[in-house]
Amino acid sequence: MSTAVPADSIRARDIDRAETSTLLDAAYAEGQLEAGEYHDRVAQARSAKTLGELRRLVADLQTPAATGRLSPGAAHESRSAASRAGTKAGYPPRTRARDADRANAGALIDAGRQDGQLTEEEHRVLTELLGSARTLGELADLVADLQGSRRVPTRPVPAVPPVSGRNPALLLAAGLVAAFVGFAVTSPDSGSPVPEAAPGSAAAPGRDDIAAVVIETPDLLTSAGLAHFLAEYREKFGDMAADSVYLYPEFATIDRAVPGATNREVGYDYRGGFTQSDDITTRRTDTQAMDLGLLDPAAIGTAAANAVEATRVPGGAVSMMIVAIESSGDLAGRPVVRIYVQNEFDESGTVYVDPVGAILDISIFEG
Structure with a gap:
């Protein structure tokens, strides 16, 4: 008897990564993405391992006219999942403007x-x-x-x-x-x-x-921004459990178990408030949830501030952080915050820290 694999966990092919990059190229040309976030997403698309990672990169874009109809793959899966966040009438309000x-x-x-x-x-x-x-x-x-x-x-x-x-x-x-x-x-x-x-x-x-209404939300990759996000997370959900959290300067995406149903998962977007971004889907019952209450925003913010120097990425900046229980490698089973550093040439490095900011590993750019 075969075990059903969640759609987001299916391995991505080279063509899936290429399709997603093509969409990002066209969206950037239409003005949906600024230069920094465009380069950031393209780099992530190139290194994405699963369809779920690719889906997160394209979940809020209008389909650029120049892309036509892409062949089946990550791009198709990404849009079909993203469309469920809106209505049959059209794009949800969070969709990027051209x-x-x-x-x-x-x-x-x-x-x-x-x-x-x-x-x-x-x-x-x-x-x-x-x-x-x-x-x-x-x-x-x-x-x-x-x-x-x-x-x-x-x-x-x-x-x-x-x-x-x-x-x-x-x-x-x-x-x-x-x-x-x-x-x-x-x-x-x-x-x-x-x-x-x-x-x-x-x-x-x-x-x-x-x-x-012009109220700036703190940069989520800083101590103040992370503390702000965690406080609102607790207020919204009443707990600090999450399967994964992807943090960007201005927004975050969250996957968490449905309360009372550990075999069901739901996704949320955070942009100054939380909105459900996906329908409820199947969740592996052996998935380990991360306790966001363990995070020390001040320590992690300090690690992020020092990440450019630590990774030796020339002209780099922290582009995103991922908070989750590691599923493989030497850090498997441990709660980890990955701090990604990247520059305009897609040169990158990563700092891995524990919830209190202690460095676990560093992927140094060797250009």
Whole structure:
């Protein structure tokens, strides 16, 4: 009798890694990714061992037009899993925005100034916020209370993978997110009427509200950011158990067991708040959960601050951290924090530390 292997644990092929890299290339060209995060994700795609690792790299992207329909493999698996986080109507709000989406939102803001909806100062503030908007949900929030000829189209979720975002503090309320799920801003002359918000509803924030939501979340790869994340994790879930946590400067992804069902696993994204990113899937019952309560944010932050020097990566910076129980190698069965360092040339190194920041191993760049 064969044992079922979770889809995320299936080994990746070279073609799966190539397909994911192709998608990242096209997404970068469309403005969905900034240079640093693009190089970071491409490097991770090249070294990915499983389809689950590849899926995490593309879970929040729109499918770039230039990719067409990729052949079956990691990319297909990634998108089919990612699409479950949204609705049949289209992309979820956390999906990365393209340059074209930002341009269309800018046109709506400009039109709002021209027809008297916005003062000059309000227009200036919104234009500045537009420049830092990274997701479709953030763009939707910026234009939510503007009249004009615009529409919120129903975008079919494509079969190939679209992958995660900026500061989610711009998401004003759950009702606004529901109203704009799958949002892709269109041009002001599209001809469809504006959906009207009920008076006083969260879908029609005032200008003061927009100014107030620009709240920076600490860099999660620092002591302060990690401490902030752990405090919110405990508040959200009431415990500190996790199968794995992937930490990036502005967001994190989490896999954890479903409470009361150790054979079921669910994924979450964290961007200033936690949202379920995957349907519940099968979990190996022998999976060892990590106790995040063991982590010493100050010590790990210090290790991260010293990681560039330790790995000898020229011009490098800490790009991500992975927190989990090691499943293989000399550190198998131990709780480990992997601190990844990378530069713009994809040269990299890794520092392995225990929950209190003690160095267990170092992978040094030997260029």
